[in-house]
Amino acid sequence: MSWNSFGRVFRFTTWGESHGPAIGAVVDGCPPGLVLSEADIQPWLDKRRPGTSRFTTQRQEPDQVRILSGVFDGRTTGTPISLLIENVDQRSKDYGEVAQAYRPGHADYAYDAKYGFRDYRGGGRSSARETASRVAAGAVARLVIPRVRIRAWVEAIGGDAIDTRAFDDSEIDNNPFFCPDPGAARRWEALVDSARKAGSSLGAVVACEATGVPAGWGAPLYAKLDSELAAAMVSINAVKGVEIGDGFAAAALRGEDNADPMRPGANGPVFAANHAGGIAGGIATGQPIRVRAAFKPTSSILTPVETVTRTGEATEIATRGRHDPCVGIRGVPVVEAMMALVLADQALLHRGQCGW
Amino acid sequence: MSWNSFGRVFRFTTWGESHGPAIGAVVDGCPPGLVLSEADIQPWLDKRRPGTSRFTTQRQEPDQVRILSGVFDGRTTGTPISLLIENVDQRSKDYGEVAQAYRPGHADYAYDAKYGFRDYRGGGRSSARETASRVAAGAVARLVIPRVRIRAWVEAIGGDAIDTRAFDDSEIDNNPFFCPDPGAARRWEALVDSARKAGSSLGAVVACEATGVPAGWGAPLYAKLDSELAAAMVSINAVKGVEIGDGFAAAALRGEDNADPMRPGANGPVFAANHAGGIAGGIATGQPIRVRAAFKPTSSILTPVETVTRTGEATEIATRGRHDPCVGIRGVPVVEAMMALVLADQALLHRGQCGW
């Protein structure tokens, strides 16, 4: 079944394992006539690429993308766009331990329970490496919605949150944490360093905002824009929670405190508070779309943890190797990509560009 | 497009407006041979039915369900099951105000932006009345997964949470709040009463647990069991956030604190903490599935709120009429229904009952 495809009309399918020859995506439903080359995709892959600072895994992957189809004379043709990224740094190592014992918190046991068989090298299909394919597809999606501005950032690491009053959009790219608050960024350096040195890991909260989404995008009931976004965010490795607008905070309020006064505006009503995060009844209100995703700390830690072997014996396992001390950081471009993919889908639906 | 259908193999489609002659659902993909009659569905509809206590809306709807197809000699045939519920209490009133001005926090403006036209009587298709169809379909879904036990409850109202140490499963049905903590239930009486009398409303957090789900159900990547559950919960009116397992709490932890030791068990490994809420890599681990949904306070309050008219003028609106002071309460059977619908879908997929 289409477990590896996402989207309704702007639809992409990813394939590939972390230790196979390559990974990739096929983007189906992209309109014809868009100017597209590898140069439009590579910057987003570079943003996600590992090894860019000491706060991410040291695995070295150039993540160079190749376009194999769907583009002619520098423009999309409306036919499937095949994107290919070769795997380069597959450090040969002994996977014996991982092959025999389940890493707690990883998908190892669940995969065996489902498939009775798994590619245990680096997690195989369950590896976060698959998200490179999403980022590549997301770069194509961005070309479909040029007027929409998508921006994600890290809002908290290990429980240490930014000061929203210090929020500075221009700071996000000035630090290795995609942090909009310089003060928090400084604190996180020490925090993430200590976790990294201790072979530990940290959870994080990533926020994402999309502006320029016209009122009316989305759909009622079982394809609500917020349902699509929730599914998209939870589909990202390590994400365990999602909020639309004020999310759980709204559940603690009275109606008056959550009320969202509407006032006449140049381009339709303006919502004074936008508690709803730009979505009502599953449909965009024309206000900024606001989503938040909770990333758990990765289970790849040096501290040995009790587990069981494939044959059911008790044992202990510690995860060595090159891991992200805080996966939420590199989750930022992935969250942006999923937002772009969901919105491109809506754009085509509502613009009537569903014929390809 | 299939905005009104949900599910992959156990698939249902709902139809109907709150003020039309009837609402209903067509359940497609139900296996043949299941014993089914209206008596299997009615109790769940009664659990959701309005007017059962002073803490819910006083609209009187018998919500009697009729099965129009798909059953022969008391058993399902594998063909579509058509369920019909007549609308009875459509109190004739003047909708002039709602027709002209948008209710802030409601879907009124978004629907007009999308469709350019809407059935404004009681919210039309965006009315929570649609959830009766889900509960009816969910009752059929439960018959597909007899070994799975699904239980939802209210965990907090207006920020006042239960004491988890006082959690008593048997208390849930002993109070009008589906509250497992008798102490909290007493406090909530006063809290909800005051909100009701003030014409205000309260947000709530609903938790749901499913036990008996075998390891292996679910799928990787874009059909993760947690993605399906997140989409299902966010598709419920007023839900603005979802957590799987520990959700946002996990984002504040270090890897060691979120570690989930696995120990040998009679039926596969046992997870000591189940922080993950029974799902890893999108696939069930065999542990209890745990989900939490945040319900915002309904926007239907007596306090006038600024808004705009269809023609863009500034005005004020207060929502009179019969409304739930805390929609989260009646959200409990709906959350259970969506859980049942998602799991029935998985059951058929993994049992190989996808042929109908």
Place this chain on the structure above:
Amino acid sequence: MSWNSFGRVFRFTTWGESHGPAIGAVVDGCPPGLVLSEADIQPWLDKRRPGTSRFTTQRQEPDQVRILSGVFDGRTTGTPISLLIENVDQRSKDYGEVAQAYRPGHADYAYDAKYGFRDYRGGGRSSARETASRVAAGAVARLVIPRVRIRAWVEAIGGDAIDTRAFDDSEIDNNPFFCPDPGAARRWEALVDSARKAGSSLGAVVACEATGVPAGWGAPLYAKLDSELAAAMVSINAVKGVEIGDGFAAAALRGEDNADPMRPGANGPVFAANHAGGIAGGIATGQPIRVRAAFKPTSSILTPVETVTRTGEATEIATRGRHDPCVGIRGVPVVEAMMALVLADQALLHRGQCGW
């Protein structure tokens, strides 16, 4: 799985058995703002209705349709349109024989093999009565494509074909056979009468043409317009073959004889011969869409035929009761409905009306 739904964006789901309380369809994806009432649907149902001449089954069904949702103030709202048709003439009879022995040529054995259980009353879900739901949904589809003219007729009965030189469009509704050739219509009276009196049945070929379909509708590869039409036609009870344009005749030609010269025209190129039936590479060329469907003679005949019982013993069965001597005749409005449903789907896709 969605065995009972058809269409991508203009999507309908049918439900109901020939001997249940009712049958119906839910039409999802219909644009908002279309003027719609029962009066727009009833004439097409009447065209298909049994008992209108001695050449069709004498079962009496008023086939009165009711719209239960999706329409407000006489216009569609963009939400699901629920259509309901009550079953009236379910003559109580003894189905013992059909319950125990499989009718050769019917779906009885196949249904038992698949479901292990079936509603044997009048064929249950496999009854051609289901096509009434298609005709009702097709009537809504026609409103989506007002500029497209769809016309079907019977081209041959029992091997006796019309004289294409005598083709007169205005004659089609002047005889009980939807026959465009008055001479053939006269011959068919005797032919069908003799079959009816002998308790026999006759096969037929139904042709359908759609004009006004703009070049560009359709899609390449796995959703070719001709693929969609072929699937739609073969989904009709008793259809065993489909031709697009010249169909099998083209397979006997040389390239020169099948060449289709293109000449400049007021609205794009004109194809001199239109051998292709208005479709090239799966996409409409702007020429008339031409499809032909082969209806087998119904297996419901009085002549006893060898068969087996549910328990595997050899026996004989003859099908008594009220049957169509030539199901192809009443197939005409069904073929038209399927053509309308496929084209409405394409219209929405290419007009960018996929948002509902």
Place this chain on the structure above:
Amino acid sequence: MSWNSFGRVFRFTTWGESHGPAIGAVVDGCPPGLVLSEADIQPWLDKRRPGTSRFTTQRQEPDQVRILSGVFDGRTTGTPISLLIENVDQRSKDYGEVAQAYRPGHADYAYDAKYGFRDYRGGGRSSARETASRVAAGAVARLVIPRVRIRAWVEAIGGDAIDTRAFDDSEIDNNPFFCPDPGAARRWEALVDSARKAGSSLGAVVACEATGVPAGWGAPLYAKLDSELAAAMVSINAVKGVEIGDGFAAAALRGEDNADPMRPGANGPVFAANHAGGIAGGIATGQPIRVRAAFKPTSSILTPVETVTRTGEATEIATRGRHDPCVGIRGVPVVEAMMALVLADQALLHRGQCGW
């Protein structure tokens, strides 16, 4: 939209143009644990490969397939199988004429009407080269249904049909026409040679039979096994008609002549005549599945034909280059592949292997 994907649970997506760097397919939903290597796929690609006799195009393509994902330790993992075939023989030539004028009978005009832009080199996406991807995917599908035997052959070329009494299964691979009748094969040599030398082309009828399909596969109404097969066959380039079982011949019969007596058999009832081609009510009866496809003569002929330019002027065009004199011949392995893909889908559905 998924115009480039086919199948419900065994689902494949193809990508690539005839003159791009490569073409390929992603097979999603293949069960884990199947032994698979390039060696299982290559023989089927070789059967379709051009240039194997003087009766097919002389374009030289090695069509070497590479598996990029979804296989570990020689077995499928249940994750997507990415198949890649490089394009080698893209003879550089001047496409100016084809770029400016539409080839009658080709998809040129329809593509421009739809996309406003096309890759005119060798037909781009509309080139029959895409069928190599189907054959590769079909080879994987065959591994899913080892007990099903699929066999296709050419039944007629240019109207010259085989003598069914001379049918000899073992002859099919003994001649370049996949012809089961040695006498016809001899006649076709001269026939196809003359067409080839004259720069003409010939239509053909391809028949396909699948044995070993258990009763019960398939589904009612809108996913009938015959509907799926009809859509699959018509999706093949140049196919303009499809017959299930006796097809159009049945439309000329009386019920008695089309009756299909059932007799007790070792493995369920045996149908004496199997007029229905192994399908009743959309569901397999356990008898051989029989399908016939009509291939038109390719429009690529040397005789100049009237046409129009992109700018609407009248002109003439003759198609030079390396073309198949009878595309139906190389259509044989493609028809077999589509049959295998449809049946693999059904196998997984009915075996309950839909979880991946």
